[in-house]
Amino acid sequence: MNSGAVSSNVSRGDPPNQAQTPARRAVSHSALQRFAAKAFQRAGLNDGDAEIGAEALALTDAWGVHTHGTNLLPDYLRRLRNGGLRVQGKPHVTAEGPAWAKVDGDSALAMVTSAFAMRTAVNKARRCGIAYVGVRNSCHYGAAGVYAWQAAREGLIGLSMANDKPSVAAPGSRGRVMGTNPISYAVPAGRYRSIMLDMSVATAAAAKVWAALARGEKIPNTWLLDADGKPTTDPNDFPKGGALQPAAGHKGYGIALLIETLAGVLSGAAITNAVGGWLLGDLSTPTDHGAAFIAIDVKVMMPMDDFTRRVEGLVDEIHNAPRAEGVERIYLPGEKEWECYDRSMKTGIVLPPDVIEKLERAAELSQLDLAKELG
C-alpha cells in the first residue's frame, strides 16, 4: 500500500523548490492557457471553444496532472487539422427528459463536448436533484476530473467517466479487453477544497509503463501482462500485445464494465474495440468515444450548510486520524492536486521536459513562438 500518498493514475508535478533540470521550467498559468487557446484558434476553433479546451488543459497542468494537460495539445491539434476532430463540430442534445439527456458530440473537441454535457447535467439536476447525460461522438476528453469539478465548483456532486479503446486485460484474458475507462468524482467540501478522485481502472497508467520503457527500467509485476497473459516486469511487452492489469483484479474489471455500460452502451457511442485509437489511429476518422456525466444537486435534498458541515466533519476526522510511523499527513482524494494548484497559481506551473517538448511541437504546428507566448 501507498504509505500516506494519494497518488493518481497519472504523474504528478513536483514542488518548484526542488532541484530543477535546465529544461524544467515554471510558466504562468494564464500564459499557458492563453498559448493553448491561440493554438486551438489557429487550428480553426472559434474563440469560445478554444477557450474551453485551453482552460481544461491548463487546469489539469495546474493540478500537476501533466500526462493529461497541455502535453496532449499537439495531438488534439493534429486531429483538428486532419478532420478526426471537427473544427465546426457542435455538440447538441439529441433526446432528453427532465433528468437525463443524450448528447451527440459531433466529433468536436471532446473538452467542449464534455463541458457542454456536464453543464446540461448540472442544469437538469438543479431541477430534479440528479441527472444523467450520455455522450456519443466524443474523443479523448483529457482529465476526467475537470468535469467532475465543473459540477462541484457550483455546489453539486459531479461524476465523469469515459470509455476508450481496450488496453486493459480482463481476469484470465490474453490481450486487451477493456479500456482504461477513467472515472472521477468531486464533492463540494465547504471550507475545504472539493474532495476529488480521478482514476483509471488499471493498476498503473499506460503513461507509467511508457515512461519505464523510455528509461529502460523494470516495472512491478502487478502492472502489465505480456502477450501470453502472464504478469511481466518488462515494459517492452506492452507494445508487443501486452495488456495493463485491472486494479484489484475483478474489482477494476467490474468497474470498467459499469463505466462501459453508462458511457458506451447507454449513450449510443462505440463500445470497446469499436472505439477508434485517438493517438495512433487514423487522424482523419472520428473515434466515437463515449462518456457519461452525472450531477447531483445537494441543495435540492438537504440544506447546503448541513451538507458542508457534515463533509467538513468527515474531512477533519480523516485529517486527525492516527498515522502510521513516518507518515506526516493523511490526504483526502484530490488534496495533493489542490496543493499543487495553489503552488501553480502562486509561483507558476512547473512543467517537466517532455511537456515542454510537446508545447514546442504545438507551437510549430500553430506557427507561434513558444518563448514569446509563455513570456
Add this chain to the structure above:
Amino acid sequence: MNSGAVSSNVSRGDPPNQAQTPARRAVSHSALQRFAAKAFQRAGLNDGDAEIGAEALALTDAWGVHTHGTNLLPDYLRRLRNGGLRVQGKPHVTAEGPAWAKVDGDSALAMVTSAFAMRTAVNKARRCGIAYVGVRNSCHYGAAGVYAWQAAREGLIGLSMANDKPSVAAPGSRGRVMGTNPISYAVPAGRYRSIMLDMSVATAAAAKVWAALARGEKIPNTWLLDADGKPTTDPNDFPKGGALQPAAGHKGYGIALLIETLAGVLSGAAITNAVGGWLLGDLSTPTDHGAAFIAIDVKVMMPMDDFTRRVEGLVDEIHNAPRAEGVERIYLPGEKEWECYDRSMKTGIVLPPDVIEKLERAAELSQLDLAKELG
C-alpha cells in the same frame, strides 16, 4: 491477478458434486427461505416483512455468497429481539422530488428498508430516467447485490451501496478510517443473466481474515495492517486494532469516500465512526447505517432491444476474447453467482458447516426444529 476467476469479496459456494464433509449439506432454496421467514415472524415481523428478509437471505445463499445469506439470520433475530432493529419499524419517505427521495428506515430490518428504497428509486426512474434514494436509520443490509438486481430484473440498471462502521485503513493511517462500504451494480443483459458486481472497498473481506484466524493460517501481506499501520501476514492482528487494506490503495479509499458521501452524508445517516457496530455493538441501540440506491431506466433513453443487443454484443466479445494459458473461460461479473444460482435451484443450496451451525442457532432462538423445517 486472479486467473480467470471473478471472485467476490465473500466466500463462494462449491458445486454440489465436490467431496462433502458430513456437515456440508444441500437444502432446497424454498425450504431455506420458508425457514428464514418463519424465524423472522417468530421474532415479531409481519408476514410481508418476514418474506422480504427471507427472500434476500435465501437468494444470497443461492448465489453462493454464504457470508451474507442465512449465515446472518441469528444476528438479525437477536437485534430484532433486543430492539436494535424495530419489529414495528416502517420505512417511509421523508422528502422527495421527481427523481429523488430520502427514506427514514425507522430501524426496521434493513432488507425491508432497502427493498422499499430501491422500489421507490425504480418507480421514479421510470418517469425521470434516473433516480437517487438516500436512506438513514438502516442497519447491515445483507448483500448489496440483492437490491441492484431488484432493479435489473425489471429492466433497469441498479446501483446499491452502504456505509459501515470503520474497519478499513486510509493510505497512511494507523487504524480504521473507512467502512468496507459495499457497492453493487446490476445491468440487464437480454438473453444473458444480468451483469452484476458486488464488492467491498477492501482488498479482502473481513470474513476471509476471520476464517484464516480460525484455521491458524497466515494471510497475504496485502490484506491487513497491524495496529501500527504496517502490513502483516498474521490475522490475529485484526482484533488487536488492525485495519483492512483498501483495494488498490488510494483507489479503494477514494471509492469508499464516494460511497460515504452518497450513502452517509447526503442521506442524513450516521457517518463513519458514528455508525453503530451491528454485530458486536449494543443490540438494543439502532446503528443508523446509511445506504444509497440509484436506478436508471434504460427504456426511457433507448429502445430496450437496442440496449440489450449492445450489451449482448459486449458479453459475446468478452466470452470470445483470447484466454491466457490454463484459463478455460473469461467470466462476466456475476456469472459465477448465476451458475451457482442455477445449481442451487436444481439440486439445492450446498451450505457450508458454519452456516448450518448458524441456522441451528436461529432455530433455537425461534423455537423451530431445523431438521423438520429444512426437510
